[in-house]
Amino acid sequence: MTKLISYLDNMVISDSTSPIEYKRAGYRQRYLTMNGEEIANTGIDCETCLFLVQASGAKMKNPISISSKLNDGLAELCHDLVADLSCIIPDGQYVVALLRVYPSLKRQVDGSEYYRVGQRQFDIWKKVEEYLVPIQPSESLDPSVIQEYIKLVEKGTIPTALCISFLDMKYPLDGLSFDELWLHTHYLLDGHHKMFAAAKAKKPITMLSFLSIDESFANKEQIEKLMQLLM
Template sequence: MIKTAAPRTLGVAPSEARLRFDAELQKAGGGPRRRLLFVDDEPAFELSFPCGTCPLLFRRLESGREKLSLESMQERLTGALDDPDDAGVIDAFGALLPEGEYLPLLLSVEPKLITPGREGDYFSEEQVASWGIDQFWGLPQYPHTPYYRTFETAVDSDAHLYEFVVPMVPPAWNDRQRVEEYLMLTAEGAVPTAVAVSTLDVCQPALDLQDDLSVHWGLTHFLLDGHHKLEAAAAAGRTVRLLSLLALGESLSGAAHQARLPALRAQPRSTRATGSSNGAGAA
């Protein structure tokens, strides 16, 4: 955590926003409606199901092919952004978002690129320890995209915060020349700034499902700008700034959870040793 600002109303009417959170249209005889992140009216990501006991999820869909970058902001964001209440930057990106309450957070992150199913994959490791594998597929949840892990810390004895940065398109689609440019900038000491819209989903496994019943707080940042910056930082083992616009009304968490987030994000990083938990945790 570098700084935080007070929640503020941002965005435009949902019909005018390039990005919006919504549920899919109900089909006759279909199952429960999925919670989705839409980009240009196309479903881009399936998100955690709001049942209270379902596992954390961000799953890229086939129609998720668009970034939401504003080219006019590139030069400004490459330099040092020191104020999470910078009206010019926030309002510019707010024009992409649906109207709502957002909490600006300016974070320092050192991203680690994760390939699903390989070492460090949250869905194959920590989530399996709490929820087990998917009962239908017999496999862990699969996000259908590489993603970045950046931070985690204890909430309390039975709850843990996990942070992710999710690119709108796979890093393999990034322009190689621009990644190299950011590698050179970071080698010279520059700390680029990326921008994301974020959710805080608090998910708790059902009782007696697994030995580890810890509550998972998932802070998930969907990149609006900074795809090349994050890849370069991950490759070089360096930090970037991340201006997070936390969508308070679109998160599966309450005001009490959200009020604790700045202090939790300012804690030292700590990993969780998965194992038996004596209680269901504090949701």
């Protein structure tokens, strides 16, 4: 189950140099794009395809230092680090959250993968389901790097992955068919080896999540409620 460690409410990014952008197309369809190319379908009424994000062109300060901090793991939100990472996040309003999860890797019949990271019922007809979608398939990961992370997490290190996240509402068709579903989905930008290693070792990992207020199919009050539920 996801555990919220800390968060920053209503962070605004307005000068991003990220090659990643959002794109809306049709009813409740939303994509992540890079340089005009669709890299992930993040809409809530279709399957998600997996692509390798090759993020280039973003002007990041101190990338080696940032990578080291994420590998060592964050115990709390660092405003300077969040500001440095914002260059690879599209412009917009965000809730930035540091979350602890125990990922469980699932593979579907078609070969696509996702991680289950939490579920909770908070009302008789309402529940939150949380998923993490890797953009890089596990078959492409380096086994030696995975083993190094397994050694780290088994020694107690809790590394941090980076995600863009959304909260999307799915309402009952007739009030009887299924509960009102709050779908909290994270798209993994950095940390594929860490996440796979944590899942294999059944150890926790933290996620630095940029939850989009503008692009979520939810209102701000529902996003605030989600933060309360995750505490």
